[in-house]
Amino acid sequence: MVNELVELISTQARRFGDREALRFRDYKTQEWMSISWNQFKTNIEREAKSLYKAGLDVEDKVAIFSQNCPE
Known part of the structure; x- marks a missing residue:
């Protein structure tokens, strides 16, 4: 599942x-x-590294306990 999601974001x-x-x-x-696909990918990579x-x-x-937000 992890690879499919990473590949989907990278492809988009x-x-x-x-x-x-x-x-x-x-x-x-x-x-x-709004957030672009490039910015979305950059944000995801930054959070993954963290x-x-x-x-x-x-x-x-x-588990993430949070309100809906783009982060």
Whole structure:
């Protein structure tokens, strides 16, 4: 499953680059914001590196308790 998700994001970033990947409302400003596929991929890679540095490894289980947000 991990490889399929990584490959999907990488493929979408290659195909669509700076095109919009997702939109979300910034609840502080009430403005709609967007993130490109390239930025989405960069964000995911940054978070994955942070989790790895914290001691998590491939296929470790993680639970996230959070409100819906682009992060």
